[in-house]
Amino acid sequence: MKSTIYSSLGVVLALVFLFIGERIIGEGASQEWLIWLAGLVYTGSLLMRLMQRAKAEGAAHAVETLLVASYVGVGVALVLYAATTEAGLSALGWEDEAAERGGGALGALWPAVLAVSLSALLFIELAYRRMPVPEAVELRRVASSARGGVSLALALVFLFSINYVASERALKTDLSYLQTTEASEGTIRMVGSLDQPIRVVLFFPEVNEVYEEIAPYFEAVDAASEEITVERLDHALAAALARQHRIRGNGFVVLLKGEGETQQAENFEVGTTLEGARTRLRRLDGTFQRAFSSLARVQRELHLTTGHRERAVTGADGDTEQQRLRDLNQALERSNFETRDLGMAQGLANEIPSSVPAVAVIGPRSPFLPEEHDSLLRYVRAGGRVVLMLDPDEEHGLGPLLEELGVELREGVAASMRQHRRLTGTPSDRGLIFSSTYSAHPIVTNARRRAGRIASIFVRGGALTRREGGVAQVTFPLRSAAGFWLDVDGDWERGDGEPEAELNLIAAITVPNEGGVEGRVVVIADADFVTDVVLRNPGNALVFGDIMQWFLGEEQIIGDTATEEDVRIEHTRDEDKLWFYGTSFGAPLPLLAFGLWIALKRRRRRETHQPKSESGTEPDAGDDNTPEPEAEAESEAEPEPEPEPEPEPEPELESEPDSDTEEEPEEGS
Helix, strand or coil: CCCHHHHHHHHHHHHHHHHHHHHCCCCCCHHHHHHHHHHHHHHHHHHHHHHHHCCCHHHHHHHHHHHHHHHHHHHHHHHHHHHHCCHHHHHCCCCCCHHHHHHHHHHHHHHHHHHHHHHHHHHHHHHHHHCCCHHHHCCCHHHHHHHHHHHHHHHHHHHHHHHHHHHHCCCCCCCCCCCCCCCCCHHHHHHCCCCEEEEEECCCCCCCCCHHHHHHHHHHHHHCCCCEEEECHHHHHHHHHHHHHHCCCCCCCEEEEEEEEEEEEEEEEECCCHHHHHHHHHCCHHHHHHHHHHHCCEEEEEEEHHHCCCCCCCCCCCCHHHHHHHHHHHHHHHHEEEEEEEEEEHCCCCCCCCCCCEEEEEECCCCCHHHHHHHHHHHHHHHCCEEEEECCCCCCCHHHHHHHHCCCECCCEEEEEEECCCCCCCCHHHHHEECEEEECCCHHHHHCCCCCCCCCEECCCCCEECCCCCCCCEEEEECCCCEEEEEEECCCCCCCCCCCCEEEEEEEEECCCCCCCCCCEEECCCCCCCCCCCCCCHHHHHHHHHHHHHCCCCCCCCCCCCCCCCCCCCCHHHHHHHHHHHHHHCCCHHHHHHHEEEHHHHHHHHHHHHHCCCCCCCCCCCCCCCCHHHHHHHHHHHCCCCCCCCCCCCCCCCCCCCCCCCCCCCCCC
């Protein structure tokens, strides 16, 4: 029976000859000779298998029948392949559209038939070779092996079919760069506000994997405004433009404004390979915003006060990494903002220059001098713009300034039992509140549009209240919902003197003046509103962006970006313990309990189905006297000798007569 393997090898050899003739040699006499040779080898192999089938008997005959069927399947696949050739289509009378559709269908059908037939043949032979004599042939085992081969082949056919349909219909699911092909809402608004033409040139070859990744992104940018145009150029075919703007090769994105020698340009590199462009693709949206702002907008300035231990990019002494302003600084750079210091040397204690467009006071922890808050007040009355971010439990020294502006920062930290974020798992988390109760004011326009999906976060912030009198107009664009209170004693529990109420979290103030340019001030009752710990929250970023827009009158000063950069996950010590014990014991213990439950259930089932002994009790599993099945069979085969009659016991004198026997004692006994 081992010699029958040669016929199967002949089928494989015929397919190899056919592949060499069709795919390697191509047209010519050699191709025809190989095709004829393949046909002869296949025919000879099929005849050998038919002869072997005729000689076989019993189970071997059934196995040989399965092998012949797999040979025939290979032959059908070859016939279908021949029908897809030009000669085959002509023989079928198919032309033009019919030939295209019919050839496509046959082109998908013949590989499927060939794969199923060859897989079945291979698995049958593997099982059949282990049965050297006809008496050892097990039809069930061979059939099971054949079914396994057919199942594997059908699975591969299904997989390749799905892949073919997806590629033909241009279906693409990108799991690694989900956001690189989507421009953020901030980018769309920035581009939509264009009032002058901008040209975007993508230096990429026609076929490139990175270009396929970024093309949908720039299609969305192109559709956002009629003032922007996007085009792709190969570096080798646009040498003059590349040389003018010093573009050294493909893989660059160039933004152009103007024409001729006065043309301005901004560019950034993406790369031409996915491996090299991986990091840049994750930051594509932010990088484009930075280049676009640098080219399309006049550079603006934001002056940050110094000298009072304010929040800063590098952080003050004792600040954690989350209390820094690195994310804010990067966002301002993307919007073409330059941040500058404003201290006593720059006029904070004397006179703030009128050329300063906007001032930010972010989380001071040492008091301002009276001269400093007086200069801020004069700056606002002259039409200046100031944003104040203050904590209620810090001595900032700006109380007189707030009084002049018509507001007051109340005592106590805003807290809530329900609307707070979990950070440490302790009651202090109640001071990490959030709210989405935005009103109709310019500084919360974008946040209000998405109030159902986002909220602004406050870290140990406070609440504001209006002071009567004064000429300033005060509104509160963001309030809390009901159920908040101001925690005064620091125990994070609502006491008798801490009533629940709706708290004012942000105040927007306008100060009219005789010159006609009103001063504008925004007071936020939280020093950490734009620090790294919360600025990545859209509710905070959008509000601050709208504040800058209200101050300076530009569309989309700062906004969200689409990014896939990994955000560092930090846990407290208690959370680390919880994760450790949860992964070490919490996950295995339920599995162990489930396994024990299954084992006990099976044991009870075995005990229920065990045979009863003659005494009505279950036999002991450890009893050595329990007969084995074979011993029981022998005992059933041999008749047991009749037991000898036992002598009747003498009745006891004082015992009662047996009610079952109903025997009376003899007289005189």
